[in-house]
Amino acid sequence: GAGVxxxxxxxxxxxxxxxxxxCDPISGHTALYWYxxxxxxxxxxxxxxxxxxxxxxxxxxSDRFSAERTGGSVSTLTIQRTxxxxxxxxxxxxxxxxxxxYEQYFGPGTxxxxx
Amino acid sequence: xxxxxxxxxxxxxxxxxNLVLNCSFTDSAIYxxxxxRQDPGKGLTSLLLIQSSQREQTSGRLNASLDxxxxxxxxxxxxxxxxxxxTYLCAATAGGANSKLTFGKGITLSVRP
Numbered sequence: 096g097a098g099v100x101x102x103x104x105x106x107x108x109x110x111x112x113x114x115x116x117x118c119d120p121i122s123g124h125t126a127l128y129w130y131x132x133x134x135x136x137x138x139x140x141x142x143x144x145x146x147x148x149x150x151x152x153x154x155x156x157s158d159r160f161s162a163e164r165t166g167g168s169v170s171t172l173t174i175q176r177t178x179x180x181x182x183x184x185x186x187x188x189x190x191x192x193x194x195x196x197y198e199q200y201f202g203p204g205t206x207x208x209x210x
Numbered sequence: 211x212x213x214x215x216x217x218x219x220x221x222x223x224x225x226x227x228n229l230v231l232n233c234s235f236t237d238s239a240i241y242x243x244x245x246x247r248q249d250p251g252k253g254l255t256s257l258l259l260i261q262s263s264q265r266e267q268t269s270g271r272l273n274a275s276l277d278x279x280x281x282x283x284x285x286x287x288x289x290x291x292x293x294x295x296x297t298y299l300c301a302a303t304a305g306g307a308n309s310k311l312t313f314g315k316g317i318t319l320s321v322r323p
Contacts, residue, residue, distance in 0.1 A: 099253075128310065137315035138299065151310065186253060195241035195309035196261075201254040 099202035107208045116172040116205045120189030127170050133183035145193045177209045212237045216314035224322050231285040231317050233300035238278045241305030245285050248297045290321045
């Protein structure tokens with residue numbers, strides 16, 4: 096595709112519900128990153144994929160957060176039993192390869208609001 | 211642990227002014243330093259990427275410099291325009307196989323006509 100796409104663009108959910116956020120990376124990009132942008136905290140790394148495996152999950156804030164990637168392409172970030180502090184913009188990025196020399200391209204984000 | 215700081219959090223300037231946005235980082239062992247622009251409700255647009263071996267990069271009216279020894283980077287915007295109004299974020303990459311970005315909190319720039 097032309098760029099990284101994310102869906103939905105906005106999601107409002109009730110506290111305690113599960114949500115799934117989707118990221119479609121640029122075709123051919125092997126590395127995929129999830130970040131979270133919340134008020135006061137700035138942009139924080141969540142998880143990183145090389146192909147379908149996630150060697151670095153260090154940024155996931157709790158075991159309610161999980162992510163998977165299938166076919167080396169689409170990734171889904173799942174938040175179980177959502178809490179109000181999960182409200183944030185979730186950004187996905189992809190790059191041609193893994194490693195610092197590959198530039199990351201960002202999607203427009205999913206704005207999650209937990210009421 | 212790398213920490214990236216951007217001060218001030220907000221800046222307002224009149225159109226036409228040349229301005230400098232500052233970024234500092236605590237760990238000088240970075241692989242590269244990247245500047246992004248974010249418009250309200252939008253994702254991130256990469257502006258300039260400076261490799262650790264480089265001192266600066268230029269694109270149009272933008273110039274970014276990197277001084278690893280002092281842990282600083284600056285983004286220079288020449289002849290600012292109202293269309294430059296946005297939030298500017300800098301991010302450092304540690305290098306290695308995982309190139310996760312460590313971001314500053316950004317500087318929200320407003321250019322007044």
